[in-house]
Structures are given as C-alpha cells and as structure tokens.
Amino acid sequence: MAHRTEILVVGENPCGAAGSLLDRDGFAGRVEAPGAALAAFEESHPDCLIACGDSIPASLAAAASEAGCPIVDCQGETITTRSEEGDADDDSATGLGDRVTAAVGGTPNRERIARLHEGSAELVGFEERSKLHQRIVEIGTEVLGFGIAVLYLYDGDGFRLAASTDPDTPETADPGFGILSAVRRTGEPAIVDDIENHPVAEQRVEELRSGIAVPFGDIGVFGGLSPEVGSYDETDLEFAQLLANHGAQVDARIRAQQSLRDRQVRITRLHEAAPSLIGAETESALYQRVVDIAADVLELDQSVLLMEQDGELHPVGGRTDRLDRVSTEAGIVGRTYNEERSFLIDNAEVNPDAEPANETVRSAISVPVGSSGVFQVISDETGTFDEEDLELVELLVGYAESTLDRIRSEEALRESRRVIERLHTSAMELGAVETEAQLLDIAIDAAEDVLDLDMSKLDLREGDMLVPVAESGGIAADAGRKMHISEGIAGKTARTGDSFLLTDIHSDPDSRPTSPEFESAISVPVGDLGVFQAVSTEPEAFDEEDLELAELLMAHVAVALQRVRAEADLRRQRDSFEALFENIPGAAVSYEMIDGEPIVRRVNGAFERTFGYDADEIEGESLDEYIVPSETETEADSYNEQLANGERVQTEVERDTADGTKHFLLQVTPLEVGEANAPGYAIYSDVSERREREAELRRQNERLDQFASVVSHDLRNPLNVASGYLDLVRETGDLGKLDNAEDALDRMNHLVTDLLTLAREGQDVGETQRIDLDAVARQAWNHVATDGASLAVDADGTMDADPDRLIELFENLYRNAVEHAGAEPTVTVGTLPDREGFFVADDGPGIGDDVDPFDTGVTTSDEGTGFGLPIVESIAEAHGWSVSITESEDGGARFEFETA
Numbered sequence: 001m002a003h004r005t006e007i008l009v010v011g012e013n014p015c016g017a018a019g020s021l022l023d024r025d026g027f028a029g030r031v032e033a034p035g036a037a038l039a040a041f042e043e044s045h046p047d048c049l050i051a052c053g054d055s056i057p058a059s060l061a062a063a064a065s066e067a068g069c070p071i072v073d074c075q076g077e078t079i080t081t082r083s084e085e086g087d088a089d090d091d092s093a094t095g096l097g098d099r100v101t102a103a104v105g106g107t108p109n110r111e112r113i114a115r116l117h118e119g120s121a122e123l124v125g126f127e128e129r130s131k132l133h134q135r136i137v138e139i140g141t142e143v144l145g146f147g148i149a150v151l152y153l154y155d156g157d158g159f160r161l162a163a164s165t166d167p168d169t170p171e172t173a174d175p176g177f178g179i180l181s182a183v184r185r186t187g188e189p190a191i192v193d194d195i196e197n198h199p200v201a202e203q204r205v206e207e208l209r210s211g212i213a214v215p216f217g218d219i220g221v222f223g224g225l226s227p228e229v230g231s232y233d234e235t236d237l238e239f240a241q242l243l244a245n246h247g248a249q250v251d252a253r254i255r256a257q258q259s260l261r262d263r264q265v266r267i268t269r270l271h272e273a274a275p276s277l278i279g280a281e282t283e284s285a286l287y288q289r290v291v292d293i294a295a296d297v298l299e300l301d302q303s304v305l306l307m308e309q310d311g312e313l314h315p316v317g318g319r320t321d322r323l324d325r326v327s328t329e330a331g332i333v334g335r336t337y338n339e340e341r342s343f344l345i346d347n348a349e350v351n352p353d354a355e356p357a358n359e360t361v362r363s364a365i366s367v368p369v370g371s372s373g374v375f376q377v378i379s380d381e382t383g384t385f386d387e388e389d390l391e392l393v394e395l396l397v398g399y400a401e402s403t404l405d406r407i408r409s410e411e412a413l414r415e416s417r418r419v420i421e422r423l424h425t426s427a428m429e430l431g432a433v434e435t436e437a438q439l440l441d442i443a444i445d446a447a448e449d450v451l452d453l454d455m456s457k458l459d460l461r462e463g464d465m466l467v468p469v470a471e472s473g474g475i476a477a478d479a480g481r482k483m484h485i486s487e488g489i490a491g492k493t494a495r496t497g498d499s500f501l502l503t504d505i506h507s508d509p510d511s512r513p514t515s516p517e518f519e520s521a522i523s524v525p526v527g528d529l530g531v532f533q534a535v536s537t538e539p540e541a542f543d544e545e546d547l548e549l550a551e552l553l554m555a556h557v558a559v560a561l562q563r564v565r566a567e568a569d570l571r572r573q574r575d576s577f578e579a580l581f582e583n584i585p586g587a588a589v590s591y592e593m594i595d596g597e598p599i600v601r602r603v604n605g606a607f608e609r610t611f612g613y614d615a616d617e618i619e620g621e622s623l624d625e626y627i628v629p630s631e632t633e634t635e636a637d638s639y640n641e642q643l644a645n646g647e648r649v650q651t652e653v654e655r656d657t658a659d660g661t662k663h664f665l666l667q668v669t670p671l672e673v674g675e676a677n678a679p680g681y682a683i684y685s686d687v688s689e690r691r692e693r694e695a696e697l698r699r700q701n702e703r704l705d706q707f708a709s710v711v712s713h714d715l716r717n718p719l720n721v722a723s724g725y726l727d728l729v730r731e732t733g734d735l736g737k738l739d740n741a742e743d744a745l746d747r748m749n750h751l752v753t754d755l756l757t758l759a760r761e762g763q764d765v766g767e768t769q770r771i772d773l774d775a776v777a778r779q780a781w782n783h784v785a786t787d788g789a790s791l792a793v794d795a796d797g798t799m800d801a802d803p804d805r806l807i808e809l810f811e812n813l814y815r816n817a818v819e820h821a822g823a824e825p826t827v828t829v830g831t832l833p834d835r836e837g838f839f840v841a842d843d844g845p846g847i848g849d850d851v852d853p854f855d856t857g858v859t860t861s862d863e864g865t866g867f868g869l870p871i872v873e874s875i876a877e878a879h880g881w882s883v884s885i886t887e888s889e890d891g892g893a894r895f896e897f898e899t900a
Contacts, residue, residue: 004026004027004028005026005027005028005047005048005100005101005104006028006029006044006045006046006047006048007021007022007027007028007029007046007047007048007049007050007100008029008030008032008037008040008041008044008046008048008049008050009021009022009029009030009031009032009050009052009074010031010032010033010034010037010049010050010051010052010056010060011031011033011034011051011052011053012033012034012053013052013053014031014052014053014074015052015053015074015075017074017095017096018031018050018052018074018096019031021050021096021097021100024097026097027097027100029044029046030044034055034056034057034060035057037049037056037057037060038057038059038060038063041060041063041064041069042063045067045069045114045117046069047069047104048069048070048071048072048100048103048104049064049069049070049071049072050071050072050073050074050096050100051071051072051073051074052074053074053075056071066242067113067117068113070103070104071103072096072099072100072103074096112143112144112145112239113239115142115143116139116143116144116239116242116243119135119139119142119143119243120242120243120246122135123135123136123139123246123247123250124250126250126254127254127257128254129162129251129254129255129258130162130163132247132250132251132254133151133162133163133247133251134163136149136151136163136222136243136244136247137149137150137151137163137164137165137222138165139243140165140222140224140240140243141165143239143243144224144236144239144240144243145236146165146212146224146225146226146236146240147208147224147225147226147227147228147231148164148165148166148169148208148224148225148226149164149165149222149223149224149225150163150164150165150166150169150222150223150224150225151163151164151216151220151221151222151223151247152173152180152220152221152223153216153219153220154175154184154219154220154221156381156382156383157175158172158173158174158175158177159172159173159174159175159177159180159184159220159221160172162220166225168205170204177202178200178201178202179192179198179200179201179202179211179213179223180213180221182200183213183214183215183221184215184220184221187215187218188215189212189213189214189215189237189240189241190212190213190214191211191212191232191233191234191236191237192210192211192212192213193210193229193230193232194209194210194229194230195208195209195210195211196209205225207227208225208226208227209226209227209228209229209231210225210226210228210229210230210231210232211223211224211225211226211232212224212232212236212237212240214237214240214241214244215244215248216244216247216248216251217244217248217249217251217252219248219251222240222243222244222247223240224236224240259388263388263392266297266298266299266392267392267395269297270293270297270298270392270395270396273293273296273297274399276289276293277289277290277293277396277399277400277403278399278402278403278406280403280407281407282407283316283404283407283408284316284317286400286403286404286407287305287307287316287317287318288317290303290305290317290318290375290396290397290400291303291304291305291317291318291319293396294318294377294393294396298389298392298393298396300365300377300389300393302318302319302377302378302379303318303319303375303376303377303378304317304318304319304320304375304376304378305317305318305369305373305374305375305376306325306326306333306373306374306375306376307369307372307373308328308337308372308373311327311328312325312326312327312328313325313326313327313328313333313334313337313373313374316373319378330355331353331354331355331356332345332351332353332354332355332356332364332366333366333374333376335353335366336366336367336368336374336376337368337373337374339368340368340370340371341368342365342366342367342368342390342393342394343364343365343366344365344385344386344387344389344390345363345364345365345366346363346382346383346385347362347363347382347383348361348362348363348364348382349362349382356378360380361378361379361380362379362380362381362382362384363378363379363381363382363383363384363385364376364377364378364379364385365377365385365389365390365393367390367393367394367397368397369397369400369401369404370401370404370405372404375393375396375397375400377389377393416545419450419451419549420552422446422449422450423446423450423451423549423552423553423556426442426443426445426446426450426553426556427556427560429442430442430443430556430557430559430560431560431563433560433564434564434567435564436561436564436565436568439557439560439561439564440458440469440470441470443458443470443532443553443554443557444456444457444458444470444471444472446553447472447532447534447550447553448472448473448474450553451534451546451549451550451553453472453522453534453546453550454472454473454474455472455474455475455534455535455536455537456471456472456474456475456532456533456534456535457470457471457472457475457480457532457533458470458471458526458530458531458532458557459480459483459490459530459531459532459533460526460529460530461485461494461528461529461530464484464485464486465482465483465484465485466482466483466484466485466490466491466494466530466531467482468480468481468482469530475535480514481514487512488510488511488512489502489508489510489511489512489521489523489533490523490531490533492510492523493523493524493525493531493533494525494530494531497525497528498525499522499523499524499525499547499550499551500521500522500523501522501542501543501544501546501547502520502521502522502523503520503539503540503542504519504520504539504540505518505519505520505521505535506519513535517537518535518536518537519536519537519538519539519541520535520536520538520539520540520541520542521533521534521535521536521542522534522542522546522547522550524547524550524551524554525554525558526554526557526558526561527554527555527558527559527561527562528558529558529561529562532550532553532554532557534546534550581602581604581681582604582605583604584604584606584683585606585685586606586683586684586685586686587603587604587606587607587609587610587611587664587683587684588603588604588606588607588681588682588683588684589602589603589607589623589681589682589683589684590602590603590679590680590681591623591679591680591681591682592677592679593640593643593644593677593678593679594677596640596641596644597622597623597624597640598622598623598624598640598643598682599620599621599622599623600618600619600620600621600622600623601619601620601679602615602619603615603618603619607684609658610657610658610684611626611627611655611656611657611658612657612658613626623682624636624640626656627655627656627657628655628656629654629655629656629661632653632654635653636653639651639653639666639668643668643670643680644676644677645676646670646672646673646674646675646676646677646678647670647673647674648667648668648669648670648673649666649667649668650665650666650667650668651665651666652664652665652666652687653666655684662686662687663687664684664685664686664687665684665685665686665687666682666683666684667682667683667685668680668681668682668683669681715748717783717784717785717811717815718744718745718748718783719744719748720784720785721740721741721744721782721783721784721785722741722744722745722748724785725737725738725740725741725744726738726741729741740782743782744783765801765802765805765875765878765879766802766804766805767802768800768801768802768879769800769801769802769803770798770799770800771798771799771800771801771803771806772798773795773796773797773798773799773829773831773838774793774795774796774829776801776803776806776807776810777791777793777795777810777829778791778793779807780806780807780808780809780810780811780814781810781814781827783807783811784811784814784815784818785818786814786818787818787824788823788824789814789817789818789821789824789825789826789827790824790825790826790827791814791826791827791828791829792826792827792828792829793828793829793830794828794829794830794831795829795830795831795838796831797831797838799836799838799899800899801879802879805875805878805879806875808871808875809871809872809875809876810829810840812868812869812871812872813827813840813868813869813872813895814827814840815868816853816868816869816872816893817840817842817844817892817893820844820845820893821842821843821844821845821892821893822844822845825842825843825844825892826842826843826890827840827841827842828840828841828842828888832896832898835898835900836898836899836900837881837896837897837898837899837900838896838897838899839894839895839896839897840894840895841888841889841890841892841893841894841895842888842890842892842893842894843888843890843891843892844891844892844893845891845892846887846888846891846892846893847885847893853869853885854869854870854872854873855870872895876897879899881897881898881899882897882898883895883896883897883898884896884898
C-alpha cells in the first residue's frame with residue numbers, strides 16, 4: 001500500500017486548495033478550527049500542519065516544533081520547525097500538495113521523533129516500575145541510538161541501578177559520584193564528549209569514552225554511554241530529556257498509586273489490629289501492644305512510649321534502651337506533651353527544637369498520647385518518615401488514647417468500689433462500738449488507711465468551741481488547738497454545715513492554717529457534732545472524689561456518734577429510772593406478766609392517790625381486778641395479750657379511780673420489747689389536758705401530711721427528668737446527658753432546701769429579684785417530663801419574684817397540662833394584654849364548672865395528686881398575686897396571674 005501523508009488543516013474556513021488536498025490520493029486528515037486544533041494534533045500526530053486563513057495558536061506551534069512536525073501556509077511559504085534544515089523550495093513546488101510533500105520530506109529526525117512518541121505512549125500503560133525502567137533504557141538504545149542506556153535512582157545513601165541495556169553496568173554509585181551527582185544536584189542535563197578528560201565525570205569502564213546524562217524527575221538520572229568520543233549532540237540531549245520526562249511522569253504516577261495501595265493496606269491492617277489493642281485490660285499490656293502494632297503493622301520498628309510520672313516522662317514501652325526518662329520541658333518530646341500536638345522531624349541536627357535524648361537519632365515522629373504522655377518513632381537516618389507515617393501513627397495513638405481512658409476509668413471504678421467496700425467495713429465497725437473513744441480511733445484509722453488521708457484530725461463541738469479529739473499519725477499531736485466556731489475554715493464548716501475543698505489554703509480568706517507548711521485541705525462536717533479536716537503540704541492534693549468519700553465516712557461517724565451518745569444517755573437514764581419512778585406525775589405501775597395477767601410489783605405515790613389503793617394492798621395482785629371497769633374487761637384482755645407478746649400499748653382507756661371512772665392515756669412499755677411476758681411499766685395520765693394537746697397534734701399532723709404530699713408531688717418532676725436522662729445514657733452511651741440529669745438533681749436539691757425553709761421558718765418565698773419571664777418559663781419546662789407536649793412562649797417582660805418558687809409554679813402548671821389536657825398538648829405562656837401579669841394556657845378540654853381545682857387533693861386524673869394547683873395558688877398568694885381560671889382560646893384551661 002502506498003504511504004499516505006497525514007495532514008491537519010487549521011482554519012475556520014479552509015480554502016479550496018486545502019479542501020481539495022484532503023481528497024487527493026496519498027493524503028489523509030481532517031479540518032479543525034484553531035481552538036480545537038491542539039487536541040486534534042495530540043490525538044492524531046499528523047505529518048504536517050496546514051495553516052489556512054488564520055494564524056496557528058502559539059501552543060499548537062510549540063507542540064508541532066517539539067514533535068518536529070512542519071507547518072505549511074496554504075497561501076505562502078512553509079514555516080520551518082526546529083528540526084528542519086534549510087528552506088522549502090517553493091519555486092520547485094507546483095502546488096500545495098508538492099509543498100506539503102517537500103516539507104514532510106525535509107524533516108531529517110522525523111522518524112526518530114515518531115518512534116519516540118510511540119515509545120512514550122507505550123510507557124503510559126506500564127503498572128510496574130521495574131518493567132517501566134527497563135523499557136525506558138530499551139527505547140534509549142532502540143530509538144535514540146544510545147550505545148548503552150542506563151537509569152540510576154537515588155535512595156538517600158547513593159545511586160542504585162534501576163535498569164541498563166548493558167548487564168555489566170555497575171549496580172551502585174556513591175552519592176557524590178561524578179556526573180551523576182552533578183546532574184541530580186543541579187537538575188541540569190550534561191553532555192560529556194570525553195569522559196577521561198572531563199573535569200567532573202569519572203570513568204568507571206575504560207571502554208566507554210563519551211556520555212549524556214539528564215535528570216529523571218527528582219529521583220534519579222537517565223543517560224547514554226558510547227565507546228566513541230563526542231558521540232552525542234544537542235539533539236540527542238533534547239530527545240533524552242523528552243524520554244526522561246515522559247518516563248519520570250509515569251514513574252511518579254506508579255509510585256503514587258503504589259503509595260496509595262500501601263497506605264490502604266497499612267490502614268486496613270491497623271484497623272484489623274485495633275481490636276487487640278482495644279481489648280487490653282491493663283496499661284502495661286496496652287503499652288506493649290502499641291509498640292508491637294507500630295512494628296508489625298505499620299513497619300515502624302523503632303518506637304518508644306513515654307508516660308508522665310511525677311513531672312517527668314518515663315519510657316514504658318518499646319525501645320526503652322534508647323531513651324531514658326526526660327523532663328516534660330525537654331525538646332520535641334516536651335513540646336509534644338505540653339502543646340498536645342504532633343511533630344514530624346526530618347533532620348534532628350538542623351531542627352532547633354529537636355534536642356534528641358539519644359545522639360544517634362536523626363529523624364522522628366512525635367505524637368501526644370492525650371495529656372498523659374508521648375509516643376515517638378525514631379530513626380538514625382534523616383528523612384525516614386513522611387506525612388503518611390505521621391497520620392498512621394496518630395490513628396494508632398488515637399486507638400491507644402481511647403483504650404487508656406477506658407482502662408483508667410475501669411481501674412478508677414474498681415478502686416472506688418474497693419474504697420466503698422472498705423468504708424462499708426469501717427461503717428459496720430462504727431456501728432458496733434460502745435464508747436466514743438473507740439469510735440474516734442476507728443474514724444481516724446479509716447481516714448488514714450482507707451481514704452489515704454494520712455494528715456487528718458477530728459474536732460468535736462463543746463458549745464461554741466471546737467475541741468481536737470483525734471488525729472492521724474501523719475500530723476503532729478499539737479497541730480490542732482481549741483478554737484471558736486467563728487474561726488477559720490473549721491469554724492465555717494461547723495457554722496454552715498457545708499464541706500470545703502481548698503486547693504490553695506493561703507489564697508482562701510477564711511483559712512487559718514496551724515502550720516505554714518500546709519498548702520491544701522478538705523473540711524467536712526461531722527453532722528452537727530464536729531468537723532473533720534485533712535491537710536497536705538502539696539497544693540491541689542485533694543479532689544472532689546476525696547471530698548465525697550470523706551463526707552461519706554463522716555456521715556457514718558456522725559450516725560455512730562449519735563448512737564453511742566444516745567446509748568450512754570440511755571444507760572444513765574436506766575440507772576436513775578428507779579429514782580425518777582416515784583416522781584412521775586402520772587400514776588405509774590411496775591408490772592410482771594404471769595399467766596396473761598399484769599401482776600403489780602410496784603406503784604408510785606401518784607397511783608395511790610389516783611386510784612385509792614395503798615402499795616401494800618395492791619402489790620402482788622392482778623392490776624385489772626382493781627381498776628378495770630367490768631364493761632371494758634374484753635378490751636383489757638386484748639391489751640394483756642399484746643403485753644404478753646412483748647408489744648407496747650398506748651391507748652386511751654377508762655379506769656375506776658378513787659373519784660369514779662375517768663379517761664386516761666395508758667402507756668405500757670415492756671423493758672425488752674419483743675420479749676414474751678417481759679416485765680414493764682404502765683403510766684396512766686389524765687386525759688383532759690392531753691386531749692387538747694392531741695387535738696392540736698392532729699391539726700399539726702394534718703399540716704405535716706399535706707406538707708409531705710407537697711414535697712412528694714413537687715419532687716416527682718425533676719426525679720422523672722433525671723431518671724429519663726439516665727435511661728437515655730444507658731441506651732445511647734452519651735455521657736453528655738448526665739449533665740441534664742445533674743441539672744434535675746440540682747433542681748431537687750434547691751426544691752428540698754426551699755421547702756425545708758418553708759417548714760422551719762414559715763416563709764412562702766425567699767428573696768425576690770427581677771426575673772426574665774421568658775427565660776424562667778422555658779427553664780421550668782426543662783424540669784418537667786412533658787411526654788410529647790410542646791411549649792410556646794410569647795412573654796418579653798420582666799417581673800419581681802423568687803426565681804425558684806416561680807419555676808415551681810410553672811412546673812406545676814405544666815404538669816397539670818400534661819396530665820389533664822390530653823395527648824401531646826400545647827402549653828402557651830404569655831403576658832396579660834390589659835394589665836400587669838402573665839398567663840399559662842393549654843389546648844385541652846378545660847376545667848368543669850363543678851370542679852374547684854385549687855382545693856387540696858382535687859384531681860380529675862388517675863395519676864394526679866390534687867396538690868399541684870393548690871401549690872400554684874399558695875405560691876401566687878405568697879408573692880401577693882391573684883390567680884384566676886378562664887377558658888383559653890382553644891377551649892382549654894387558662895390561668896391568669898395579676899402581679900400588680
């Protein structure tokens with residue numbers, strides 16, 4: 001088949017000659033506009049460009065020049081390229097076709113260029129570096145005509161032969177070797193006409209006399225060698241550069257793809273190894289697994305893990321032989337620990353912050369382990385690690401941090417359980433002591449041995465004075481002194497009943513340390529009986545957990561101390577009881593149960609006067625036969641049965657007296673309750689005055705019952721909220737919800753405090769302040785378990801109110817709506833349009849005309865208590881407000897509060 005010349009006609013409107021040329025035998029091609037011509041050129045690699053009517057774009061002209069493709073102007077002369085020698089002889093050409101043929105035939109290196117392009121296109125398809133490198137040197141010999149083609153790559157330690165067309169080519173070369181070093185260092189190509197006499201080149205093979213060398217990207221050098229002097233010229237240099245550039249680009253792509261695959265493999269292996277890391281049960285096991293995974297999975301075999309202990313970083317795993325403990329301020333290790341950020345060190349010798357603990361270390365990765373330590377990977381060579389290594393190490397350390405937090409949390413929980421168990425043991429011992437001295441010894445021993453509070457003391461109150469009564473072995477016996485409750489933190493603790501945690505004693509205005517060496521302390525009340533304190537010569541020696549455990553221990557101490565003192569009082573009372581028996585104002589009888597009958601053993605003077613029987617007359621006789629009316633004998637028999645079973649009896653009875661039948665309050669107590677037929681005492685008290693007192697007591701009890709119901713009712717809301725958030729934490733593991741539970745518990749604490757204040761001081765509200773109605777209404781909503789209800793607030797005013805009591809008012813109204821306004825009601829809070837005040841409305845069924853919701857105990861819900869709205873009314877009245885009920889716009893209940 002005859003050869004056809006491929007042409008590319010460039011022009012928006014090609015002339016007839018150019019169009020006719022495409023139809024002639026021996027020619028083939030296409031027409032492209034200037035804007036699309038470069039893409040068409042790179043796709044078809046034509047033998048010639050024809051410029052028709054328009055100028056050739058500069059980028060296209062440069063590509064044609066690079067490829068040695070001639071450009072012919074259809075109206076003028078041939079545009080010579082860098083590969084053409086001489087001018088086209090237009091005078092000998094008879095037409096455009098002849099000029100194209102002449103231009104194509106006048107390109108002496110065209111075949112070389114075409115083969116080089118073919119070879120370069122072939123390189124793009126390679127996926128393995130070794131095969132790519134071998135094909136590059138083969139093209140250097142086959143296409144570029146190099147006698148020997150070689151490719152050396154630089155690996156940091158020197159040059160390594162990647163490929164050669166000569167099997168005897170040396171495998172390595174030193175990093176400073178001759179022309180290889182110069183080309184790699186400067187990035188400039190070189191032609192060596194005579195190796196033997198060249199000032200830089202070094203002759204390693206005597207038969208090779210000249211050469212050419214060009215950079216292979218930034219990782220090596222590609223070149224040709226010849227046994228003849230002056231074998232290479234500038235054209236050879238250009239072709240060598242073209243081949244090296246194409247090859248280096250393909251090599252970079254293969255390396256990038258391989259690096260991505262390697263990274264994915266390492267990440268996959270790291271994820272596969274993560275369960276063994278996460279499953280570590282102890283810190284030492286975790287440390288070892290971290291360095292093992294770094295070596296086995298990430299192929300980083302020189303690593304060391306340092307953890308903070310007493311202000312220094314101690315090696316706990318890995319290459320502990322290469323690194324001793326270091327200061328937390330030393331070099332990159334210190335910066336990593338203090339700044340909690342990672343560092344990649346390429347060359348420790350030139351990095352001003354490196355300060356390696358081992359002088360042989362040249363490069364490193366340094367990653368913080370949370371705020372607890374530092375993990376480092378080290379190398380004796382520079383530039384060993386890259387950003388990919390750093391990312392993988394950070395991922396590994398991330399797993400380690402989470403596991404370390406889990407291990408430490410579990411250990412803290414186990415330790416807390418151990419402490420609680422030992423505290424429970426101490427509490428049992430406290431419950432068994434009989435004397436105050438024994439109790440104090442156990443309390444101090446528990447503080448010292450269980451809570452590790454080796455410098456502690458216990459003061460008990462004597463009136464308004466605190467008197468030291470016990471101290472641990474770590475504190476001097478004279479460290480404490482008798483002091484008034486107005487003095488120091490101990491006095492403040494005794495006065496307020498609050499605990500205090502002092503991280504810096506000297507900065508607290510209330511502290512009066514008995515020694516200037518004391519830096520921190522905790523102070524805990526022992527009920528209302530005294531104060532326990534622990535001190536330390538170190539600042540911030542105690543935390544909230546220490547304070548809570550001390551409070552727990554002192555709560556047991558307070559209960560035990562009250563019991564011991566009560567028992568001592570009881571013994572004294574028993575010793576003096578016989579003396580007091582005669583002086584009891586009421587008629588008193590000492591009895592013994594025999595055969596179900598109370599037999600009199602002794603009576604006092606009041607009994608003789610009341611019932612008219614002398615002691616000698618009635619002692620040894622059945623009491624009932626003398627003083628029980630016949631019509632109440634059955635009742636008396638039931639009381640005797642109770643006494644025979646060792647039960648107490650307290651009841652109102654009628655008895656025959658010297659002045660006739662009277663009503664008495666009978667109180668009978670066996671000396672040993674629960675003991676069958678135990679002896680005891682019976683006291684008959686005149687009932688008239690007592691009845692009056694009992695009536696008053698009943699009224700008080702009714703108030704107390706109501707108060708207790710109110711407390712129970714109002715505490716239920718925050719308790720339900722706290723319980724709900726705790727259930728949510730259990731279900732999701734989101735510990736952030738504990739903050740919400742804590743808010744609800746804080747709300748309960750405030751409510752109990754205020755209600756106790758109300759009970760003790762008779763005050764309905766505390767101090768008032770200016771309140772943002774919108775904020776309080778929303779805050780109260782968060783305290784109520786709303787079960788799908790929604791809240792709408794349109795209240796932009798402020799008002800004077802007790803904030804806690806106002807929140808309580810809203811809570812009860814919200815709860816009333818949730819319980820009575822149907823499924824998922826909407827509650828609206830707003831200001832009154834025509835007077836000062838606010839309203840709370842719902843869209844439920846409303847309140848019937850026959851129901852007074854402010855009556856205590858009135859409710860239309862099975863779940864309600866009937867106290868919510870009476871509480872609302874009492875809070876409003878306590879503020880001086882009036883409250884009324886109307887129908888809301890949606891037909892529900894609307895509570896209006898006038899505050900002026």
